[in-house]
Amino acid sequence: MRHRVPRDSGARPRRHETSCNPLIARLIPSRLASLALGTGDLDTVYRFALPELIEAVAATGNDEAQTMLTMLLSGKRLRDISDLPLDLAV
Numbered sequence: 001m002r003h004r005v006p007r008d009s010g011a012r013p014r015r016h017e018t019s020c021n022p023l024i025a026r027l028i029p030s031r032l033a034s035l036a037l038g039t040g041d042l043d044t045v046y047r048f049a050l051p052e053l054i055e056a057v058a059a060t061g062n063d064e065a066q067t068m069l070t071m072l073l074s075g076k077r078l079r080d081i082s083d084l085p086l087d088l089a090v
Contacts, residue, residue, distance in 0.1 A: 022046070023081060029057060029068040036077035044087070045072075050080035 023046045036045040047053065057065050072078035
């Protein structure tokens, strides 16, 4: 009697998707939002000089820009470049 070999179900094992985390230097919060909130393909957008951007947006008094920036920061869609090494280590 022959032993039956189980047939391959055809299902592929799940692989971890590579994360995509761009580093940008855009100044306008609406441009940052279009990247960070766009299609969902980007996990997080990292920006250098983020504290300076926050101060500059606050100084303009533009409520729309402040709201957009706050939303990006609270949702962790926009982070400072100094957070990148720690996030990659996880």
